[in-house]
Structures are given as structure tokens and as C-alpha cells.
Amino acid sequence: xxxxxxxxxxxxxxxxxxxxxxxxxxxxxxxxxxxxxxxxxxxxxxxxxxxxxxxxxxxxxxxxxxxxxxxxxxxxxxxxxxxxxxxxxxxxxxxxxxxxxxxxxxxxxxxxxxxxxxxxxxxxxxxxxxxxxxxxxxxxxxxxxxxxxxxxxxxxxxxxxxxxxxxxxxxxxxxxxxxxxxxxxxxxxxxxxxxxxxxxxxxxxxxxxxxxxxxxxxxxxxxxxxxxxxxxxxxxxxxxxxxxxxxxxxxxxxxxxxxxxxxxxxxxxxxxxxxxxxxxxxxxxxxxxxxxxxxxxxxxxxxxxxxxxxxxxxxxxxxxxx
Ligand code: UDP
Numbered sequence: 001x002x003x004x005x006x007x008x009x010x011x012x013x014x015x016x017x018x019x020x021x022x023x024x025x026x027x028x029x030x031x032x033x034x035x036x037x038x039x040x041x042x043x044x045x046x047x048x049x050x051x052x053x054x055x056x057x058x059x060x061x062x063x064x065x066x067x068x069x070x071x072x073x074x075x076x077x078x079x080x081x082x083x084x085x086x087x088x089x090x091x092x093x094x095x096x097x098x099x100x101x102x103x104x105x106x107x108x109x110x111x112x113x114x115x116x117x118x119x120x121x122x123x124x125x126x127x128x129x130x131x132x133x134x135x136x137x138x139x140x141x142x143x144x145x146x147x148x149x150x151x152x153x154x155x156x157x158x159x160x161x162x163x164x165x166x167x168x169x170x171x172x173x174x175x176x177x178x179x180x181x182x183x184x185x186x187x188x189x190x191x192x193x194x195x196x197x198x199x200x201x202x203x204x205x206x207x208x209x210x211x212x213x214x215x216x217x218x219x220x221x222x223x224x225x226x227x228x229x230x231x232x233x234x235x236x237x238x239x240x241x242x243x244x245x246x247x248x249x250x251x252x253x254x255x256x257x258x259x260x261x262x263x264x265x266x267x268x269x270x271x272x273x274x275x276x277x278x279x280x281x282x283x284x285x286x287x288x289x290x291x292x293x294x295x296x297x298x299x300x301x302x303x304x305x306x307x308x309x310x311x312x313x314x315x316x317x318x319x320x321x322x
Contacts (some may be wrong), residue, residue: 009036026267
């Protein structure tokens, strides 16, 4: 299969690129490197360092079987403070990409959606039929794109799959998290262990949540399991249909439980301090992954301990275990 990976120099896009290559696919990467890194694109892979709105020039030059679209602005707090660039890039950029996909008759699209489209859930685990009430601009823009894709598949033979990621962690195939602005729990905790001088203790955002230990609960999924779901989505996609599927483990871990697991894996204490709740954080997000099992044949294989072992190896010496 000939695939264009849009956002292939970012964290998840670079792991998916490597998995597609390992499985013998012909991969081209497009990324403007606004947050991704050019050196995350494996040597020998055709790489266009251009804006998503110029994707048509790449799709015009060759016949592609699929586009996998990871390119987005994804900092929740920033999205609330400065919504315009989020609507511009995430929705406007994807609109331009969809136009190019239609014009050049690319049959299949796999899109990175998010659990942030649901907002605070009424019931756990969250199924794909749960109400979508995003609590921040980031989630709202991803929901808008999901709707745009649904409309496109109604009007054309496009086969599309949106994958709603829960909390992605770990490293694989030589790639891992390298965010300049890091907001996520696991990399922040690892940084607090190793960069004691510069970064100081990690802040726990509230210990007064309505959960058993007072800290929020999330569903963590290994980036390699996530990458496999994308490959499975390419074959599961049906012309004229838009499948939206959650990708999570179905298990929830609190912030305290994650920190305890990090201390067990690393053998080191995570320096922490307690701060107020972070605006827009829900108390509890846990996925139902039944639909992904049924429609994609996907079941996650790797545990929270694997994610932390792999993130720790990548954090300490840029190595990946898997
Ligand atoms: N969290 C925290 N301190 C941090 C980063 C995150 O206490 O430095 C908490 C956050 O409040 C949430 C959980 O860890 O309950 C996961 O947050 P993350 O940003 O990793 O992912 P999110 O669930 O927001 O997508």
C-alpha cells in the first residue's frame, strides 16, 4: 500500500510511519515540523516539509492508496487561551486536506481523533455513542473534523476511520515523545526524576477529585498498540462509511497509581508537589474498546508497566525496547 502520513514527524505519526515501513508499505511523510522533528523521519523515506494546506501538491504527483492524518495542534490549555490557531490549523487544515483527497481520488483516510471529543462522561466506560460535549477548544476542533469526515463519506466513496485516542504513552521502533512543551503526566514525571535542578518537582493537579484516591483516572494505551490499530483501520475502512472507534485499554489508573508504577519501574522517587485542579480536566476517562475489537480486530497487548519501561528507556538514552 502507498500511504501519505500527514504529521509523520510527530510522536504518534512517527511510530505509525515506522510500523508501516516494517510491514513493507510504501510511505511518504508530510510535516511542517511546527511541533514534529525532521530527524524523526527515518532515512530514505520521502519527506515533504510543507504546510498541510499544500498536501494537494504531493497527492497530485503520485497515486496514493491512503492518507493517515496526525497533524494537529494538541495542547489543551493553549487551545482554550488561544482558540483561533486551533480552528485554523485543525479544522481549516483538514478541510484543505479533505479537498485534496477528494480531488485526487484517495480511497482511504485514517484520522487521529481523541477522547477529548466526549468531555466529562455520564457513564464509564465511554462508548462511541456517548454524548460529545468537548470541554475545551482542542476537543471541539477534533469533533468538528469528525463531523466533516462523516459528511464527506456520505457524499463520496471515501472510506474513513477516526480513532479516538485515550492517553497514549510509551515509545517504540526508535521513536518516542519529544514535545518541546510537555504537558503529559508520564513524561513530566520522568523529567522531574532526571532534571531535578531545572524542572523542579512535578505538580499533581488536585487531590480532591471524586475518585477513590482523590486524583483523576485515565485510560493509558501503548503507542505501539495504537500504531497497530491504524494499520488494522486501513483494511477495515469501507467505501462511503465513517467508522469512529475508541482506542483505550478499558482500564483506568489514577495519577497516584501511575506515579507509584513509575517509582517501581525506575527505582526512583518522583519529586511532586500538589497544585490546584487543571481547568478542563475531567475526573475520569476510561474507554470501552469493544467496537475496536469488533470492527478492527484490535485488542491492546501492552500494560501500563510496559509503557513506563519504554518511556523511561527512551527518556534516559533515546533507546526503544520494542
Ligand atoms: N497531570 C498532573 N500533572 C502533570 C500532568 C498531568 O497531575 O504534570 C494529571 C492530569 O491532571 C490528568 C492526568 O495527569 O488527570 C493525565 O493528564 P495528561 O496531560 O497526561 O493527559 P490528558 O488526560 O489531559 O489528555
